[in-house]
């Protein structure tokens with residue numbers, strides 16, 4: 314199609330320099346060495362930009378500490394940046410159910426996760442996420458038992474994940490959804506949106522509207538990384 318812009322950059326700040334300032338002056342000085350190591354390993358992956366942005370990661374680590382997260386779910390692992398930062402933020406007897414369709418990328422980051430001594434906290438499942446959530450819901454003991462969830466996978470299923478996570482999270486628990494500004498396309502005129510981002514734009518707009526109307530959660534769409542929506546279960 315003509316008149317399509319090339320991919321908009323993921324960062325949503327007013328300039329690249331400002332984003333570098335945030336990274337260099339706030340994020341990188343406090344980033345764990347193992348997370349830096351994981352970013353280095355991930356840089357060799359052809360889809361390295363899929364990894365959670367380090368500034369969004371810094372906020373996720375803060376949220377994990379604030380809710381005292383011990384039992385968590387991660388949907389969309391890739392090479393494990395957000396997974397490792399979750400593991401580093403929860404106590405030694407904390408557990409993460411981590412789901413991804415693809416084990417290969419996870420195995421790229423696994424040596425760093427092991428070196429960090431965090432692998433015992435992780436239950437990795439190579440699977441589509443929806444059946445894993447359904448399976449968890451078969452046991453009543455899992456309802457209201459998770460403190461935190463992070464969703465960073467197929468946008469088309471975000472609402473399906475949300476409905477199930479609302480049962481699995483305890484009241485006061487938090488779920489974060491990544492990419493909820495979808496490269497800024499949610500507010501772009503149609504002719505400026507690259508063709509490959511159109512479906513994601515539609516799903517993201519629908520999801521954002523439904524979340525805004527969901528009285529079960531308190532919400533905040535933080536313009537970090539590619540946009541990250543924080544939902545706190547209030548009922």
Ligand SMILES: C[S@@+](CC[C@H](N)C(=O)[O-])C[C@H]1O[C@@H](n2cnc3c(N)ncnc32)[C@H](O)[C@@H]1O
Nearest residue numbers: 364365389390391394395413414441442466467
């Ligand atoms: C953006 S990446 C995740 C990045 C990761 N959070 C990080 O910090 O590096 C998205 C991941 O979601 C996975 N994925 C896509 N659809 C999925 C599905 N239906 N169920 C589980 N994982 C899925 C992909 O295989 C991919 O690894």
